[in-house]
Amino acid sequence: MAARVGIRELRARLASHLESATPIEVTRHGRTIGLYVPLPHDSGMNERERLLEAGRRMQAELERIGLDEETLQSDFQSWRQRQRADKNN
Template sequence: MSAARVGIREFRAGLADFVDDDAPVAVTRHGRTVGYFIPVKDDRTAETATLRAAGEKLDKLLALADSEVDTLVEDFKERRRAAR
């Protein structure tokens, strides 16, 4: 499999397209190859689930009352002191 050759400016301008493509790209500068970009296709289901879980945790934290936040901060500080 040969890699398409693109200049570095073209590569930067079209990065989103190159990420979505399956083919590797040889990135050139002044006609000389300076690197290769090899897109990785993976299952994004796990990433999506992780981001959703993080969002749910953030929503719960944002819903806390000020007194609950103060309690969490103090608990965090005590645990940091204990870990030292």
């Protein structure tokens, strides 16, 4: 489970938060604005394995806050279409 941290606290204690193996849910005014999922510190894992494990942790955090892959993909595609439309105007 991610630690829920406000942006002020994140700024104040950035080094210690980044050294932690715990994912961080960053909030602003109580709303989630981002997730930070560190790579595992396990030296027995190669880079690919560490990235895959971080991906699994990210998936678990997204599920915890109620997001799924289809919703994210749909939201991203909508955002992308708006960006293209704005660029063409």
